[in-house]
Amino acid sequence: MFSTAASLPGFDSPIELLLACHDKVRHFAGLCSRLEQHAARHGADEEARAAAASVLRYFQLAAPLHHADEEEDLFPALRELDDAGLSASIDELDAEHEYLGELWCCVHPWLEAMSSGTSDPAPPELEAFSTLYPEHALREEREVYPAAVRLPHDRLAGIGQRMAQRRGARQGP
Template sequence: MFSSAASLPGFDSPIELLLACHEKVRRFAGLCQRLEQHATLHGADEDAQAAAASVLRYFQIAAPLHHADEEEDLFPALRELGDASLTARIDELDAEHGHLAELWCCLQPWLEALSQGASHPAPPELSAFATRYPEHALREEHEVYPAAVRLSRERLAGIGLRMAQRRGAR
């Protein structure tokens, strides 16, 4: 009911890897909403516990790495292009990372409890989290990521290398 695993592009394709992460953001944000409905009907059963654990894993490990990929590597590289309009959009999206982190802090205790078998009502921030995170990803995909074609192959390779290092892959 709550699972699926897809293979990701390699670090030699950093933008494609970031886009694949956005697919996971959409999947796990949607899972949060389905999990709330499931837990309301079935409590913290095995399916709910497993789903909560997978959401926790993604947003505690992968999402912070993804944000670091953007904030420490991609966004600075794109800012260097000197495009004022692009930089303004990047600044807005960069700031949204903080708001998304605040929403996550509201959800995390509920998911931790659920993963341990305790069923409590979901926090009111769940809806905003499940909506805003995918909207944020979509904005990045439409407003910022396309500019990456203006980066040199070397710069993209460096971003991919740093992404791999961040994950201990190189």
Template sequence: MRNPFATDAVGFDTPIAMLIACHDRVRHYAGLLPKLAGHVAIHGADAEAARAAASILRYFDVAAPLHHQDEDDDLFPRLRERGDEVLRGRVDAIAAEHDVLGLQWQALRPALQALAAGRAVVLDADQVNAFARDYPAHAAREERELYPHATRLIGADEMAGIGRTMAARRTHKD
């Protein structure tokens, strides 16, 4: 059976490429939020809004936490262990952003759940815009400040092990 988290272009045998592919989906789903807010303001909680909200919920409730776990449990500890003081500081700062993004998501989630259920709500523009801005910025920062070091500091065999762990993490999810 094909892994639903893998893409046609990349798989878990290339974990950094897979993490970047996850970031592409982060950008996509975070970018849907302002569009959804605009749609709801005009059309209300129609079927299209419910489908979009359900799709956004599914991504940020399931895939995004797995992605953070990939980084927090598998990638970041290795970077901390092998990096210099500057890199360790970057890892710590970027890892801390996961908690901030999680809080932002939890603030948005109830309104999206209501929309997914077809109930009329108004999405808070400040919350929507902050999340749509901050999550992609976080992903770009990881790609710019951390991922290049991973390819330099982590050998191919160990990287393959990270990929296997990432795949197994998703296989065991309901």
């Protein structure tokens, strides 16, 4: 019921890596919903505690890195394409990042409690968090990521290098 997704592509393929991160977003957002249902029936049992801990790990560690990859590297590079429609989409997605962060602040304490063995009722924001995060990822995939093919290869390579640096990963020889 609470399995994790497969491994990610390498930093030499930054867009594919970002897409794989979106698969994880969908997985962990869905896990939140299933966790709420599970906890309503079984409380904060071992399976619920483990699931809550894995959701916490993802959204505390990986999700902020993913947002930084977009906000600090990909989105600025795409803005340089000087495409008004693309820039408008990026502006909206940036605002969604802020809103998703606000939802996370509401969901986080419940997950912390659940991972510690306390089965409190889920916050009302959990449904929006579980629904809007995957919708946001899909919107990025449809409206913004396709424009990355217009970026020069060296620009994409630089984005991949910064993604690796952000995670403390070594790149190449």
